[in-house]
Amino acid sequence: MGRGAYALARVAVVVRAPAGPLWWLGVLSAGVGVLVPGLTGRRIGVLAGAALFIVAACVAFAARRRRYAELALGASRAGRSVILQDRAVTIRNWRRNRRWWLAAAFLAAVAVSFVVPAAAGMAMAGLGVGLWAKALWLGGLERAGEVLLWVRTDSARGSAAGKPVRGYLTTGLSAGDAAPGGSKRVRAGARG
Known part of the structure; x- marks a missing residue:
């Protein structure tokens, strides 16, 4: 993986980072969409949205799972010189770099509500749920292997399983600030 110090981000955190914004922006745009009668009517819009929610969640969960599993299987032990990026920093960086994309997706979902009420917002929320479920699946892989999976931040800018990602690195389960x-x-000590 190269010599010298470099930063690593948790794979599950990178996958989980868009889940919250997609869920909340989807719910908000679906709520706005329900207020608009639209061309198809609210009932058809909500039924179409429910179907799109399920499809989007399944697609987001299933996308690239084989690649994630292959990278996890071939992961090597991280060296001592790596810098483990905090969970909050990973999430903040992801959201900061894509804030305009998220805003455009929200506005597009609201605009689509004038045709099919709530459908696009429910699809966005489904994407968020699917990514959250994929992060949990990755957590299962980590527990089964008794390691945490990390990816170099410079290669995971688009995706934690994209073409620039050549492999994952592992640490023990206690490393970092994310479970x-x-x-x-x-x-x-945080439990009451």
Whole structure:
């Protein structure tokens, strides 16, 4: 993977980063869409949206799963010189780099509501759910292998399983500040 110090981001966190914005922007745009009668009517729009929600969630969950599994299977141990990026930094960087894309997707979903109410917003929310489920699936891979999966930040700008990604690196389960699956790690002293 190269010599010298370089930054690593958690694979599950990179996958999970868009899930929250897509879910909340989708729910918001679907809510706005329900207020608009649209050309097809609310009932047809909501039924179409429910179907699109399921399809989008399944597509987001299934996309590139084989590639993720292959990269996880071929992962090598991270060296001592790596810098483990915090969960919050990974999420902030992803959202900052795509904020205009998210805003455009939200506006497009609201605009589509004038034709098919709520459908595009529900599809966005489905994408968020599918990505969240994929992060949980990655967490299952991490628990099964008793390692955390990391990817170099310079190669994971588009996707954690894109062509520039040549391989994953692993650390022990206690490394970093995110639990398997990319959620916030609950510290033992934080429980009431």
